[in-house]
Amino acid sequence: MSARGVRTLLLALVALLLWLVLYPNLMVLADSLRTPAGWGLAAYARFLASHAERLALWNSVWISVASVLLSALIGVPLAFLFSRYAFPGRRVLAALVSLPVLLPPLVGVVAFLFLYGETGFLTRGVQLLLGLDEPPWRLAGAGAVLLVHAYTMYVYFFAFTRAALARLDESHAEAAAALGAGRWRTLTRVTLPMLAPALGGAALLVFMTSIGSFSAPYVFGGGFRVLTTQVFASKLNGDLQMAAVETVALALASVLALALLQRFEAGRRYTGAGKGALGGARLRRLSPRTRALLSAFAVALVGFLLLPHATVFLVSLVPEGSWTTQLLPPRYTLANYASLFGDAQMLQPVVNSLRMASVATLANVVLAVAAAYVLARPGRLRGRGLLALLIALPWALPGTVLAIALATTFSVQQPLAGRFVWVGTFVILPLAYFLRNIPLVTRAALTSFQQLDPALEEAAASLGASQARTLRRVVLPLVLPGLAAGAVLAFVTALGEFVASILLYTHRTRPISIEILSQLRAFDFGLAAAYGVLLIALMLVAFLLASRTETPATGA
Amino acid sequence: MLELQALGKRFGAVEAVRELSLEVPAGELLSLLGPSGCGKTTTLRMVAGFEAPTSGQVRIGGRDVTALPPQRRGVGMVFQNYALFPHLDVAQNVAFGLEARGTPRGELRRRVGEALERVDLAGYTARKVQELSGGQQQRVALARALAPEPPVLLLDEPLSNLDTVLRERTRTELRALLKRIGITSIFVTHDQEEAFALSDRVAVMYAGRLQQVGTPEQLYHEPANALVMGFIGQSNALPVHVVHADGDGLLCELPGGARWRAGAPRDAARAPAAGDALRLMVRPEALRLRRADATYGTDAEAGQGADAGRAAELAAVVASRRFAGALVQYRLAAEGLPELLVTVPAAHDGDAAVAEGERVRVRPASGARLHAFAEHTP
Numbered sequence: 001m002s003a004r005g006v007r008t009l010l011l012a013l014v015a016l017l018l019w020l021v022l023y024p025n026l027m028v029l030a031d032s033l034r035t036p037a038g039w040g041l042a043a044y045a046r047f048l049a050s051h052a053e054r055l056a057l058w059n060s061v062w063i064s065v066a067s068v069l070l071s072a073l074i075g076v077p078l079a080f081l082f083s084r085y086a087f088p089g090r091r092v093l094a095a096l097v098s099l100p101v102l103l104p105p106l107v108g109v110v111a112f113l114f115l116y117g118e119t120g121f122l123t124r125g126v127q128l129l130l131g132l133d134e135p136p137w138r139l140a141g142a143g144a145v146l147l148v149h150a151y152t153m154y155v156y157f158f159a160f161t162r163a164a165l166a167r168l169d170e171s172h173a174e175a176a177a178a179l180g181a182g183r184w185r186t187l188t189r190v191t192l193p194m195l196a197p198a199l200g201g202a203a204l205l206v207f208m209t210s211i212g213s214f215s216a217p218y219v220f221g222g223g224f225r226v227l228t229t230q231v232f233a234s235k236l237n238g239d240l241q242m243a244a245v246e247t248v249a250l251a252l253a254s255v256l257a258l259a260l261l262q263r264f265e266a267g268r269r270y271t272g273a274g275k276g277a278l279g280g281a282r283l284r285r286l287s288p289r290t291r292a293l294l295s296a297f298a299v300a301l302v303g304f305l306l307l308p309h310a311t312v313f314l315v316s317l318v319p320e321g322s323w324t325t326q327l328l329p330p331r332y333t334l335a336n337y338a339s340l341f342g343d344a345q346m347l348q349p350v351v352n353s354l355r356m357a358s359v360a361t362l363a364n365v366v367l368a369v370a371a372a373y374v375l376a377r378p379g380r381l382r383g384r385g386l387l388a389l390l391i392a393l394p395w396a397l398p399g400t401v402l403a404i405a406l407a408t409t410f411s412v413q414q415p416l417a418g419r420f421v422w423v424g425t426f427v428i429l430p431l432a433y434f435l436r437n438i439p440l441v442t443r444a445a446l447t448s449f450q451q452l453d454p455a456l457e458e459a460a461a462s463l464g465a466s467q468a469r470t471l472r473r474v475v476l477p478l479v480l481p482g483l484a485a486g487a488v489l490a491f492v493t494a495l496g497e498f499v500a501s502i503l504l505y506t507h508r509t510r511p512i513s514i515e516i517l518s519q520l521r522a523f524d525f526g527l528a529a530a531y532g533v534l535l536i537a538l539m540l541v542a543f544l545l546a547s548r549t550e551t552p553a554t555g556a
Numbered sequence: 557m558l559e560l561q562a563l564g565k566r567f568g569a570v571e572a573v574r575e576l577s578l579e580v581p582a583g584e585l586l587s588l589l590g591p592s593g594c595g596k597t598t599t600l601r602m603v604a605g606f607e608a609p610t611s612g613q614v615r616i617g618g619r620d621v622t623a624l625p626p627q628r629r630g631v632g633m634v635f636q637n638y639a640l641f642p643h644l645d646v647a648q649n650v651a652f653g654l655e656a657r658g659t660p661r662g663e664l665r666r667r668v669g670e671a672l673e674r675v676d677l678a679g680y681t682a683r684k685v686q687e688l689s690g691g692q693q694q695r696v697a698l699a700r701a702l703a704p705e706p707p708v709l710l711l712d713e714p715l716s717n718l719d720t721v722l723r724e725r726t727r728t729e730l731r732a733l734l735k736r737i738g739i740t741s742i743f744v745t746h747d748q749e750e751a752f753a754l755s756d757r758v759a760v761m762y763a764g765r766l767q768q769v770g771t772p773e774q775l776y777h778e779p780a781n782a783l784v785m786g787f788i789g790q791s792n793a794l795p796v797h798v799v800h801a802d803g804d805g806l807l808c809e810l811p812g813g814a815r816w817r818a819g820a821p822r823d824a825a826r827a828p829a830a831g832d833a834l835r836l837m838v839r840p841e842a843l844r845l846r847r848a849d850a851t852y853g854t855d856a857e858a859g860q861g862a863d864a865g866r867a868a869e870l871a872a873v874v875a876s877r878r879f880a881g882a883l884v885q886y887r888l889a890a891e892g893l894p895e896l897l898v899t900v901p902a903a904h905d906g907d908a909a910v911a912e913g914e915r916v917r918v919r920p921a922s923g924a925r926l927h928a929f930a931e932h933t934p
Contacts, residue, residue: 458606469656474641
């Protein structure tokens with residue numbers, strides 16, 4: 001592409017993102033600053049004067065910090081266990097430990113409800129075992145939210161630490177040992193500091209996910225308020241200005257956390273200086289007894305982690321109204337699936353989700369390829385920094401913030417101001433999914449483009465291949481695997497999306513997650529679970545398809 | 557035939573290549589030789605069409621191709637890292653250029669087979685390129701570049717990714733193959749030995765400028781300036797004053813009083829006159845040494861007469877002696893001069909071997925070519 005073409009493309013991308021990403025958020029900010037007399041901080045004064053609002057802000061922050069600590073406490077030791085010690089079944093179990101990722105936000109929450117809720121399997125089991133009149137615990141409040149967060153988010157720490165341990169040059173630890181440092185000293189002074197970038201990255205991810213988390217506090221929170229649920233409540237009550245202020249507070253909290261952690265991370269990049277094979281951590285040999293114990297522990301752990309999936313599956317087989325006071329449901333049928341697939345009305349949310357996720361993902365791929373192409377080009381290009389910033393922005397903003405921004409901006413018909421009535425139409429949800437996944441897909445595409453050796457394109461050109469031919473025969477085949485992985489992740493996220501959906505859906509466009517919620521409200525747990533199983537199954541299929549494209553095609 | 561006419565390339569404030577003019581006759585193997593950053597790769601990329609020159613012209617077979625994109629130049633290129641397409645197998649890689657030209661299937665298969673046969677990879681068609689050794693990958697890259705039968709082949713440090721032993725062998729094979737095909741080729745290399753082994757002529761570049769083009773012998777024995785002499789082979793650079801200048805050359809005086817004859821400087825703007833300060837460049841093998849207390853004895857050159865010999869001699873002390881197989885290398889310390897390097901064929905060193913710390917006398921071998929230059933080596 002000519003230099004002029006690239007500049008035009010860059011300009012178009014920046015304009016598009018300014019309009020769809022930045023502009024709606026500025027509209028929310030403007031809304032929060034509006035007073036009857038003009039502009040002012042009156043709404044903020046109202047926010048700060050309210051005890052409930054201050055509490056929600058504080059809760060959002062501390063629950064996120066606690067989620068980070070708890071996730072680290074579970075994920076990091078697990079990563080060491082699976083990376084450093086040899087025991088039977090290590091590889092398979094290590095893969096299974098990441099299972100909580102395969103649980104869409106709301107489905108996970110539902111599974112916990114069936115497991116640990118007042119009438120959950122485990123709760124009933126313990127109650128029956130001890131002969132109690134009351135359930136032994138209540139799944140509500142901060143504790144419940146933390147439990148769900150830790151269960152779903154420790155995977156970030158596990159995955160990041162494991163990857164870092166695999167890259168870590170063991171010779172550093174050996175050098176420390178040779179210098180006389182004991183095991184503890186080596187761990188705290190050498191190994192952990194070298195893991196700092198990975199741990200920082202995981203902490204950031206958990207914090208951002210946690211502060212934006214909506215389903216867990218919404219379902220289990222009870223009286224426990226956080227900013228995301230406050231935004232939802234204010235919007236429902238029609239106090240749109242308060243919703244705007246809360247949205248701004250939420251956005252500020254998460255952008256602040258991002259800035260803080262990136263400051264901490266700056267200058268903490270270590271790369272192994274070792275040459276040759278970086279074998280990563282060597283496996284420690286253990287006695288047969290310890291190995292057996294470790295295996296048993298790992299199996300038990302994986303069993304525990306699989307419980308939610310198993311629970312959702314089990315409940316999906318229970319016909320409505322057949323399960324009352326028994327520990328386990330008395331009857332299992334496929335009735336829920338039959339009604340799900342038999343009724344066009346029931347199937348509508350599945351069709352909706354598939355359609356909207358596909359549209360959004362397609363848009364994501366097109367934008368990602370264009371943006372990555374511009375960003376990965378060698379040489380200087382003015383405006384490239386702005387483009388990178390706009391692409392990263394949705395990542396820093398919780399889904400709730402984005403949804404409120406869209407709801408605010410695209411509920412008015414002012415074409416000259418770039419505003420259209422999209423709320424209530426088929427456009428708004430795919431748009432929200434698309435915006436939320438921009439950073440993810442673009443990063444995947446960019447990584448692939450950056451790994452592409454520019455000499456390959458030159459080689460194709462010197463062999464007489466036209467630009468179109470080079471793109472089709474060389475660039476795309478090499479970029480595709482990485483791009484496909486990003487696209488699948490985006491598709492799967494969009495398929496189960498709940499946080500933004502609940503603020504923007506209409507009955508006609510309701511996605512699966514919203515349908516699960518309404519079935520729960522109607523106490524049709526079996527049907528809700530059947531939707532959940534379907535969602536998990538769709539995600540699995542998508543992942544399996546993606547893993548098949550990962551080996552580049554070698555066909556004739 | 558390839559012609560570069562006053563080719564120039566400017567990156568912002570940096571002039572990477574300046575006023576470079578060069579003619580490469582059909583079938584010639586030419587090396588662009590120079591240290592990294594001298595502009596040789598930029599020159600190659602301008603010939604290939606990857607960089608647009610800021611000034612000047614590239615002509616291939618008499619046709620001006622300066623404005624043509626790489627696709628339409630028909631120039632073959634072997635990349636430093638080979639740039640083989642990792643998602644295609646060996647045959648698909650080699651077929652790539654032929655496919656782009658719309659070669660019919662039957663002919664395509666035949667030509668891919670021929671191209672692979674030429675580089676001794678006939679049985680490797682379905683192999684993945686990642687499974688090949690470095691040497692094999694290099695040959696696939698060569699076969700791929702040659703398959704469309706381009707009029708000109710460019711090779712960017714084609715041997716730098718091979719280990720030393722393989723490099724030596726590949727050099728000979730590569731030269732033989734290219735000569736057999738008779739293709740006009742340009743190598744880029746920073747390795748003088750490689751340039752000498754591969755090419756008919758060598759173009760030495762420095763700081764974006766072409767310094768000299770010539771056969772390896774010309775470059776070694778008649779360097780155009782101190783840069784070329786300093787870059788090619790070893791040499792001693794000695795500060796001297798002109799005592800006398802005439803039609804035959806110069807008589808120069810070294811610090812310490814020794815007077816040596818040298819050719820007129822090829823890089824000077826005007827003829828040098830008595831009193832001018834110049835740089836005398838002397839190859840280590842162009843010097844002879846003897847113990848300060850010994851006579852030349854068996855040395856045939858002793859017949860020159862004792863007085864003439866003494867006036868031409870430089871007093872020095874042996875700082876180190878290193879035996880390097882065919883040669884013995886002496887490093888000498890002489891007053892007012894940088895360290896002096898003298899090599900003696902091991903066969904001649906024999907009993908006359910001089911130990912470290914001994915005093916010696918040094919003078920040019922009879923018939924040796926000494927070069928005086930106006931500019932200094934960097």
